[in-house]
Amino acid sequence: MLFQSRPHWLALAASVSVAVGLLGSSTSAAVPDSGASINNDDNESVYRDGYDGAAGYLPVFHPAALSAAQATQARTSLYPTAGGTKPDPSNVALEFPDQFKLQIACFGRGLDPRGPYAQPPKAPYLIPGNVAAMTFGTKVLEGGGLYVATAPGGFNNTVTGPENLDPSHGPIVTEENKAGIYELAVGKDGTCTEIRTVSGGVSNAGSNGGPHPEFGDFGVNIDGLSFHDGFLYADDFSGGPEGARSGPSFSAGRIHRVNPRTGERVALIANLPSEGDHQNDAFVFFQEDGHTWVEFEQGTTTNSGTVDGEGLGDIPCFDIELTPAGERFFPFTMGYKRSVKNLPGGAPLVDGTLGPNGGHIVRGTLPCSGSTEAIRADASINSDGTNSTLRLTGWGFRNPYGMVVAPKDVPAVGGELVLTNNDVDVRGQRPLANGGDDVWPFEVNGTPPRNWGWPNQVNFFATADPQFGLGNNQLAGDAGAFTGNQSLRSPTQPAQAIVGQAAIFNYLEDPKGHLFREGDLVDQAIDAEFVPGISLATVDISADGIDVSENADFGGSELVHNFFFAGFGNLEFPLGSVPAARVGKDVRRLKVETTSTGAYVGTVQKVFAHNKKQPGGWPNLNTGGFLGPLDLKFAPNGKSMWLVDFGGFFTKDSGAVGGFRCDPAPGDCANGAKQFPGSAVTGAQYGIAIEQGAGTSMLWHFVPKDTDASDND
Numbered sequence: 169m170l171f172q173s174r175p176h177w178l179a180l181a182a183s184v185s186v187a188v189g190l191l192g193s194s195t196s197a198a199v200p201d202s203g204a205s206i207n208n209d210d211n212e213s214v215y216r217d218g219y220d221g222a223a224g225y226l227p228v229f230h231p232a233a234l235s236a237a238q239a240t241q242a243r244t245s246l247y248p249t250a251g252g253t254k255p256d257p258s259n260v261a262l263e264f265p266d267q268f269k270l271q272i273a274c275f276g277r278g279l280d281p282r283g284p285y286a287q288p289p290k291a292p293y294l295i296p297g298n299v300a301a302m303t304f305g306t307k308v309l310e311g312g313g314l315y316v317a318t319a320p321g322g323f324n325n326t327v328t329g330p331e332n333l334d335p336s337h338g339p340i341v342t343e344e345n346k347a348g349i350y351e352l353a354v355g356k357d358g359t360c361t362e363i364r365t366v367s368g369g370v371s372n373a374g375s376n377g378g379p380h381p382e383f384g385d386f387g388v389n390i391d392g393l394s395f396h397d398g399f400l401y402a403d404d405f406s407g408g409p410e411g412a413r414s415g416p417s418f419s420a421g422r423i424h425r426v427n428p429r430t431g432e433r434v435a436l437i438a439n440l441p442s443e444g445d446h447q448n449d450a451f452v453f454f455q456e457d458g459h460t461w462v463e464f465e466q467g468t469t470t471n472s473g474t475v476d477g478e479g480l481g482d483i484p485c486f487d488i489e490l491t492p493a494g495e496r497f498f499p500f501t502m503g504y505k506r507s508v509k510n511l512p513g514g515a516p517l518v519d520g521t522l523g524p525n526g527g528h529i530v531r532g533t534l535p536c537s538g539s540t541e542a543i544r545a546d547a548s549i550n551s552d553g554t555n556s557t558l559r560l561t562g563w564g565f566r567n568p569y570g571m572v573v574a575p576k577d578v579p580a581v582g583g584e585l586v587l588t589n590n591d592v593d594v595r596g597q598r599p600l601a602n603g604g605d606d607v608w609p610f611e612v613n614g615t616p617p618r619n620w621g622w623p624n625q626v627n628f629f630a631t632a633d634p635q636f637g638l639g640n641n642q643l644a645g646d647a648g649a650f651t652g653n654q655s656l657r658s659p660t661q662p663a664q665a666i667v668g669q670a671a672i673f674n675y676l677e678d679p680k681g682h683l684f685r686e687g688d689l690v691d692q693a694i695d696a697e698f699v700p701g702i703s704l705a706t707v708d709i710s711a712d713g714i715d716v717s718e719n720a721d722f723g724g725s726e727l728v729h730n731f732f733f734a735g736f737g738n739l740e741f742p743l744g745s746v747p748a749a750r751v752g753k754d755v756r757r758l759k760v761e762t763t764s765t766g767a768y769v770g771t772v773q774k775v776f777a778h779n780k781k782q783p784g785g786w787p788n789l790n791t792g793g794f795l796g797p798l799d800l801k802f803a804p805n806g807k808s809m810w811l812v813d814f815g816g817f818f819t820k821d822s823g824a825v826g827g828f829r830c831d832p833a834p835g836d837c838a839n840g841a842k843q844f845p846g847s848a849v850t851g852a853q854y855g856i857a858i859e860q861g862a863g864t865s866m867l868w869h870f871v872p873k874d875t876d877a878s879d880n881d
């Protein structure tokens with residue numbers, strides 16, 4: 169077999185014509201005495217982008233773990249009846265306050281003024297779990313057609329045990345907070361009046377259909393929901409710690425087709441690598457050769473390509489050769505196949521073959537991490553959970569989250585898939601600072617599949633660029649390691665040893681530039697060169713659900729063809745560029761600018777809505793505005809916009825930053841730890857403890873002032 173290995177960097181040449189987002193100022197006036205900023209850009213909570221010279225910012229580390237009393241204070245602040253701030257639209261500033269009214273249409277059961285999960289349920293406090301996704305579909309309820317999916321597990325923090333409905337006594341625990349799909353009805357006043365369990369939930373409504381019903385149950389979380397051709401499509405995943413199992417057969421992500429009337433769920437694929445940091449998320453659909461294809465996103469297991477506290481590694485989409493930097497991590501950078509654990513004593517992650525530069529070869533396979541993939545809607549799941557029609561449409565993402573197909577008349581990107589991608593955090597063995605979230609356009613059907621660079625490129629640049637380095641951790645040689653004491657998180661945290669910026673692998677190619685998968689030549693023309701996108705979002709904003717305005721009744725012609733996306737906010741990890749948790753929790757809009765002939769010029773980003781007083785991490789967690797915007801959809805008629813607020817959370821301990829992984833006996837140590845004695849951190853120290861406030865979700869509704877708030881047709 170002939171192959172060669174070469175690095176894939178974005179050439180920083182004048183010929184690169186793609187411009188990054190231009191962060192423009194809002195010119196609309198604010199309501200007098202409303203607390204809104206006249207100019208969005210002067211709000212520290214909104215914009216703290218970029219990097220401070222070549223060295224980047226030093227990270228701001230989370231303090232030592234919260235005490236029990238502090239955790240109680242944080243928890244109770246999320247529930248208004250226990251001392252927290254009541255959610256109120258008046259606490260949110262709008263870019264166009266004269267044109268829009270904002271209301272909360274539906275509340276989570278935890279926000280009921282009678283107390284969390286008070287009985288019997290009372291409108292509009294009807295949502296039983298934390299809402300992660302929404303869509304519009306077939307109306308079964310009068311005034312219905314609004315569907316939501318609940319994801320009670322939050323991030324990695326499902327709390328189980330005896331029921332507890334008093335946050336001052338501990339985390340809220342209730343059997344109602346369970347993964348499920350629900351239909352909501354909206355009344356004349358624009359608030360939710362009725363809820364119907366469609367599938368899953370505490371009653372486990374619906375049935376497991378299809379040729380292999382054993383795959384048809386919902387797992388710990390549902391994180392993607394869409395409607396197409398009469399059916400709902402839902403992404404579920406296990407998430408959580410190593411060993412979490414989302415179903416009777418596989419601890420992995422799945423895609424379900426759900427009948428909105430009967431709740432019957434049929435799994436279409438069941439072996440997606442979704443147990444780690446990121447999961448399978450949104451859907452779009454496309455037609456090809458007379459067939460409907462379901463395109464979905466698959467996130468990565470790790471933060472930046474290295475195994476820190478995770479139990480699994482990332483699965484490459486094509487065969488790769490590890491670089492000297494990649495060889496230094498624990499035990500290797502990548503995982504191979506769904507069944508291989510990236511742990512000491514497990515099956516080897518490499519087959520022993522060495523590449524042309526002497527590095528270990530890790531075989532690529534499908535499904536793979538950090539990708540967009542597609543399956544045919546009419547194809548059945550196989551007995552092992554696979555789907556024979558699975559194909560790759562894009563790769564090199566870290567955490568692709570929101571997707572929308574741009575209408576064909578949108579300038580420059582019409583007809584293309586536009587995707588939001590969450591980029592790297594300052595955590596783990598390979599912390600990269602100042603990585604803004606991305607917005608990428610590419611062919612809907614993935615022809616040809618394109619590489620978006622992760623984990624060797626971030627924001628259109630190679631990770632070796634100085635802007636991604638921590639202040640005293642600059643790249644030194646091919647795999648330089650910094651082993652000093654860098655702004656310790658706590659007195660007990662050891663010194664850091666970080667291989668931060670070097671590329672950690674190269675793709676294997678034959679002499680004609682073709683890639684390999686599982687040792688076989690891929691029989692299609694695929695260029696692994698990195699392709700840049702159209703816009704950057706703020707560092708650590710967590711750019712998630714995205715949709716596009718198509719109706720001039722929503723804000724006039726100025727907002728037509730604008731892309732709107734939800735900014736969830738930072739999880740209070742150590743940050744490289746902003747004060748802890750001082751970004752996100754807002755809604756942004758992007759406008760693509762072109763020349764008079766339609767040529768792409770750049771993208772202007774504005775803040776459409778943000779909290780007047782921004783939460784900034786513990787103890788300031790709840791200011792009565794957005795808690796965690798996660799998904800966003802326009803109503804079918806395009807006259808109003810809905811926003812899913814996942815709810816409140818707090819970080820108990822943000823984990824170690826830096827240090828090669830080295831587990832206690834009989835575990836193993838990273839090669840880098842062996843090379844640099846005293847530079848190790850245990851895998852357990854990388855853990856990040858986050859607690860989600862059960863039932864603290866909301867559905868916000870942006871409505872033009874001359875529009876009926878109940879009109880979603």
